[in-house]
Amino acid sequence: MVGRGFRGSTVALLLGLVLSTTLAADSWTTVELKLYNSFTRLTEDQWQAGGGGTASLRFEQTGNRSVRSQVELSAAVFQGGAAAPNIATVDRAFAKFRHRSFQGIIGKAPFSWGEGLIFNVADEIFGSGVDTNLSRSSFEDYGTWITGGTLYFGPFSFLELLYSPGPLTGTDSPSPALIEESRVGARLVGKPAGVKTELGYLFDGQGDGQSDYLHRPYLSLQGNLGVDWHLSASLELPPPAQAADTIGDAFWEGLLFTGGLYSLLPVGYEDSLSFRLEGRFRPDGAWQESGAAGGYGVYSYGELSWDRSGGQSFFVRALFSPIDLSARLSPGFSWNLFEGFSLLGFLSVQIGEENDEYPWDSGDPTAPGLALMLGSSIIY
Template sequence: MLLAALALLAAFTLPAAAEVGSSVTLSGYATLARLGEEAAVSALLKSRLDLQSRGNDNVRGQLQLDGWVGEEAALDVPRAWLRVRLPWLRLTMGKTRLSWGDGFVFNAGDVLFGSLDPLAGDLSAAALRDQTAWLLSAYLPLGAFSFLEAAALPYGVPAGPGLADDLAGLLAPRTFAQLAGGAGLRGVFKAGGLKLESGWYADWAAKAHKPYLGLQGHLLADWNLSAVLAIPIDDPQWADAGQWLAVTSGLFHLSRLGGDRSLSLRLEGALRPGARWSEASGAEALAAADPGAPLYGLLLFPEAALALSATLSLQARALLSPVDGSGLALLGAAWSPYQGLTLSAYASAMAGDGNDLYAWDYGGPALTLGAEFVF
């Protein structure tokens, strides 16, 4: 993987037919929130440098560098990859994200990174699940809309952003037994208006085989349905198969209202038949942000977005946990008065009892004002 990173840097520095497209994103946010019994103010400054190769369809690369200053200052490289298109195969190496399965928030087919757990914190991002990892993939086209893809993530998915931890995990020597990632294969096929996707991933960290099956199509609205099993590698007890199953589904519909106005509606859900179907209490009652938070049998994500013009939009999102009756909601507005500049305002709040995933005490109501400039 280190060689892949060096090859990527060389792709940007050595003379070639490809050109380099660059962009810089600067953003700042100020948040007023309840902290205990008092109000607290916090600020966050973020920047992103994005370099992408252009002009050569056979060899492409991207390098992203993020920096932010909030409670602490940090750097991260979320993407650094090189892609080579051969006559019959496409190879990708470096740090990036592969989109297996379908789903904006809940996606049983995302066996590489995992898109089943409840989210906590900021719901205003354009992509709520955007983790990346060092990987190697091979893509074999089988037709206009069908292909096979194999992928290996030798180091697994980083626990969080941070350049120092990322490089330490990448450069430290490891034996094969110490690798914490996995490897898998998927196939995507289209028949008429229906897309069928099936795959398998051996998750070394979780010590589980993860076969999955997904369907995606359109009937009045875009819909998707996926299911995955997490089968223990060592001595699986098939009587517990219900504990291994997870199912996700989603609906999305975009209505054009004339001019630049539009309304989009989305509803997604994650179902785990073998998970908890009663409210946790005592030491088991942890917040959604805690790694040991209880896994409830049903989670929902509704969203509505209204574009009033080419420059003004409104948005409402929520994460709901019907089993314990709690949720996290966000209302927001974004205005782009000039090209590249976006001003935003978001209000968020949790609603739930003290033992719930989204208890009121875990995160009080908050108001965030932000500005983003891309050039």
């Protein structure tokens, strides 16, 4: 009886908080469910079938031009059973404020610098990459704890400063990271001659597993010449004691380039067709097939999408490794059948040999050789 009473009072308290918040200030509440049945091939004799998805609850402050805050709670939904894990997270919890030409932010918020959906040298830490799961309706930046300030000089130019502490350590009683594991950076953005130019630097106190820390300067350009284009370059420089023997070798090993094209074309009365091409180039990477996946000098990404006026969307995405000629191919569709309700379907196929970047017989449930997902998205 005590447990039931406690649960009842807790629910009443939460409902009261939500209702009082709604009445006291302008806010927006969104619930989103993504539920799937999945069928996965791991090896020739091993298949998996399951159900699951995600449930998220988002509170957004609106109606105040000077202050904006957002809280998003999410939980993994599993098919049940005693062994099913219980995973609930706070994906976002941040507050922004603006005073004249200055904007500040603190909390767990999405972080993205530079240009590029999958390949972006300015967002190597938090962004997507060669291991990206393509079977999803959208690609969103993950939230991380940041404190920052932005000073605006005009509609297309600003200076941004950012600080992000290192991750908590330990499991039973997590403790803060050491101060030298923090990330601190700045970027300057402008639009000279109609070309968006972004110059930035990030001190990465968490390194890359081989270096204690890294300096990450970068330059990113974005413009339009009939199609949208972007081109970026960055350096990853380790501490002098862990760097290459010469400055030239250190620069060569740390060079990284990304670039891409994007265009949205009207088709028929209200349909649209879009395409995206992106590439990632590391001069010091492997340029011959090595027999072990990873670390190649070039990767590419392509996407073709057809959005129909009736709410249907069809697309095909692909990650391609030109060195070993393997690929991850993902066609899919979404159908906005009713307001707030969409049917979703994704197919993921890896085309490659055993030691390629995208092997058919992967044996890895997070990157299977063949996977089919069918489900729905509900937003209210």
